[in-house]
C-alpha cells in the first residue's frame with residue numbers, strides 16, 4: 220500500500236472510518252497540543268537520537284529473532300520467535316512507554332497518569348517514569364490489585380503511586396474513568412499515557428509508531444537468517460500494539476500472510492471471550508471508533524480471557540481498518556489451546572511465554588501443522604513469569 224504511513228491515520232486521526240477522537244471539548248485542545256508536539260518533536264534529531272540510545276543501552280534492543288528447532292520438528296513448518304520477552308521489563312510495552320515518557324519530558328510534563336488492568340502497562344510506565352525522573356500515578360481496580368499483587372508491589376518499588384479504584388466492578392473500566400478524571404484535573408502538568416494502539420487520536424498513531432521498531436528489526440533479522448521474508452507473521456491482539464508493531468513492516472509484502480490472534484476464552488458466548496473482531500460490530504468506545512463487543516444497551520460488554528492483557532471489548536482502529544481491507548486475518552485461540560501452547564514452548568524450547576503471547580503460539584502451531592513447508596514468525600510479546608502461579612494452580616502441570 221503506497222504511502223501507507225502518510226495516509227493512515229489522516230489528519231483527524233481516522234483509519235478509513237475508524238479511530239478519530241470522540242471526546243469532550245476540554246480534552247480536544249489538549250489532544251491537539253499533543254498531536255502537534257508529536258509531529259514536530261518526534262522528527263527532531265535530539266528526540267530520535269535519545270530514543271535510539273535508550274533502546275540500545277537501557278532496553279537491550281535489538282531483541283533477537285530465534286529459530287525454534289524442536290518446536291518446528293514436532294509441529295512442522297519453520298517456526299521463529301521475535302523475542303520481545305527479552306525486552307527490559309519482559310514485554311513489548313516498554314517500547315511505547317519509553318516513547319510516551321520521552322515525549323512527556325520534551326513537553327515539560329511533570330506527571331504520567333494511566334490506568335492498568337493486569338498491571339503490565341502500569342509497571343512499564345512506572346519504569347519509564349523512574350528513568351526520566353517523572354512522577355507516576357497508576358489507577359487500578361481493587362479487584363485487580365488483589366489478583367495482580369506482584370505488579371502492584373513492582374510499581375510501588377519503582378516509585379509510582381498506585382490509586383485503588385473502589386467503585387463499580389472495581390476493575391479496568393472503572394480504573395479508566397478514575398485515571399481520566401485525575402488527568403482532567405491538571406492536563407497542563409500531566410499526561411495520560413495510553414497502553415495500546417487504542418484511545419482517541421493521536422494515541423493509536425503514536426503507540427504504533429513507537430512499536431514499529433519491533434517490525435523493522437524483525438524483518439531485517441529474519442532476512443539475514445533465511446534470505447527470505449516469512450510466509451506468515453502471527454501476533455496476539457488485545458488492543459493490538461504488539462501486533463501493529465510487527466505487522467507494520469510487512470503491510471507492503473503481498474507474499475506475507477498476517478494473522479492477529481484474539482482470545483476465544485471459554486466459549487463463543489458473549490461474556491466468555493474477547494474476540495472483538497470475530498463477533499464485534501463497529502461502535503464508539505473510550506473516545507474512538509472500532510470493532511466493539513457491546514451488550515443490548517450499546518454498552519461495552521463484559522469480556523473474558525485467561526490472559527488479562529487481552530480482555531478488552533474494543534480493538535485498535537487500525538486493526539479494524541486492516542480487517543475490512545482484508546490485509547490481516549483475524550483468528551482466535553481458546554483458553555485450552557493457549558495453556559497447551561504455554562507448556563509446549565516451555566518444554567520444547569525452554570521459553571516460558573506470557574499467556575497473551577501463548578495465544579499467538581497456539582494459533583501458529585495449528586498453522587504449522589497445516590502448512591509444513593512454510594515459515595512462521597511469531598511476535599512473542601512477553602515472558603510468562605507473571606503467569607506461572609496462576610497457570611499451575613488453575614490448570615496443573617501437564618503429565
Ligand SMILES: *Cc1c(COP(=O)(O)O)cnc(C)c1O
Pocket residue numbers: 310311312339340414415416455456457458459460461462528529573575576600601602
Ligand atoms: C498487554 C500485553 C499484550 C496485549 O496488548 P497489545 O496492545 O494487544 O499488544 C500482549 N502481550 C503482553 C505480554 C502484554 O503485556
